[in-house]
Amino acid sequence: MQVPGPFEYERATSVDQAIGLMERLGSTARLVAGGHSLLPMMKLRLANFDYLIDINDLHAELGYITVEAGQVRIGAMTRHRELLESAALTEVFPIFADAETVIADPVVRNRGTLGGSLCQADPSEDLSAVCTTLNASCVIRGPQGTRVVSMEDFHRGPYETAVADGEMLLEVRIPVRPNGSSAYEKVERRAGDWAVTSAGAAVWLNDDGTIADARVGLAAVGPNTTGITPISRALRGQVPSEAAYAQAGALAAESCDPVTDQRGSAEYKRHLAGELTKRTLRRAVARINGSN
Numbered sequence: 143m144q145v146p147g148p149f150e151y152e153r154a155t156s157v158d159q160a161i162g163l164m165e166r167l168g169s170t171a172r173l174v175a176g177g178h179s180l181l182p183m184m185k186l187r188l189a190n191f192d193y194l195i196d197i198n199d200l201h202a203e204l205g206y207i208t209v210e211a212g213q214v215r216i217g218a219m220t221r222h223r224e225l226l227e228s229a230a231l232t233e234v235f236p237i238f239a240d241a242e243t244v245i246a247d248p249v250v251r252n253r254g255t256l257g258g259s260l261c262q263a264d265p266s267e268d269l270s271a272v273c274t275t276l277n278a279s280c281v282i283r284g285p286q287g288t289r290v291v292s293m294e295d296f297h298r299g300p301y302e303t304a305v306a307d308g309e310m311l312l313e314v315r316i317p318v319r320p321n322g323s324s325a326y327e328k329v330e331r332r333a334g335d336w337a338v339t340s341a342g343a344a345v346w347l348n349d350d351g352t353i354a355d356a357r358v359g360l361a362a363v364g365p366n367t368t369g370i371t372p373i374s375r376a377l378r379g380q381v382p383s384e385a386a387y388a389q390a391g392a393l394a395a396e397s398c399d400p401v402t403d404q405r406g407s408a409e410y411k412r413h414l415a416g417e418l419t420k421r422t423l424r425r426a427v428a429r430i431n432g433s434n
């Protein structure tokens with residue numbers, strides 16, 4: 143079936159108006175941002191809603207990337223293309239450009255948004271892995287006010303988030319810490335496809351060159367894109383080395399929970415989780431040291 147069921151359509155003129163509409167219409171309504179996840183699901187009749195509230199006119203309000211001292215703020219309506227093309231964002235977090243280069247194709251990247259990507263909560267979704275790696279927080283607004291939740295609390299399970307009926311994701315906030323960098327790698331069956339497995343890594347070094355902190359986020363190897371906290375614990379205080387990356391890779395392979403599907407066997411995905419963890423950690427450290 144390639145035609146969605148019938149629905150009413152409204153274009154929101156402000157965040158408050160969109161929230162007011164959703165509060166009134168409840169679970170029968172959905173926001174549509176880029177539409178690149180929602181509309182295919184509706185066409186396949188995997189999802190049916192009575193009302194779609196189009197938030198594309200809110201791009202002026204919610205489409206921004208602000209790099210401040212200690213924090214980057216990105217509006218929910220910021221499109222993939224804008225994330226890819228922002229030199230200021232790439233300077234602080236090159237992991238975004240790494241990931242965006244391998245997300246879908248220009249048609250999808252021109253419309254798809256950060257907010258839609260995180261709210262879709264597909265376990266293979268690349269930006270969720272990026273935001274998890276960077277320890278981002280999500281700013282959610284609803285009729286009762288605004289709240290901020292961590293990425294760990296944001297994703298409740300496959301296709302399920304902390305955003306309740308009547309609420310909206312407004313912004314993602316990412317802490318900026320000194321002497322750090324990041325990287326993302328993905329294995330896909332063909333260019334622009336969803337990940338067989340992907341990994342993001344972020345590393346921060348002390349003045350003596352030891353690892354102050356490190357984070358790894360994986361996609362497509364479990365119900366959620368969770369950070370692998372045992373890796374952070376294991377790497378803190380170590381000198382960056384192949385042995386340290388191998389230890390982290392082994393922890394990533396051990397900690398993930400892939401399933402066998404048309405993209406690959408669970409065993410292959412587990413192997414990739416380990417290998418991509420090693421590669422991204424190595425690349426993040428090389429970037430701090432001015433190479434790669």
Ligand SMILES: Cc1cc2nc3c(=O)[nH]c(=O)nc-3n(C[C@H](O)[C@H](O)[C@H](O)COP(=O)(O)OP(=O)(O)OC[C@H]3O[C@@H](n4cnc5c(N)ncnc54)[C@H](O)[C@@H]3O)c2cc1C
Pocket residue numbers: 172173174175176177178179180181182218219244245246247250253254255256257258259261262266267268269305309310311312334335336337
């Ligand atoms: C052919 C194709 C290939 C793709 N390949 C990849 C890939 O390789 N990697 C990858 O990560 N993604 C991929 N995607 C998905 C793409 O990144 C989508 O853009 C993204 O998943 C959803 O963003 P959107 O803005 O289109 O969201 P929409 O489809 O508009 O919305 C998705 C969901 O989020 C909700 N939503 C949207 N915005 C908000 C908000 N601000 N607050 C609360 N809820 C909100 C909607 O109600 C809906 O439930 C692909 C998509 C296509 C069509």
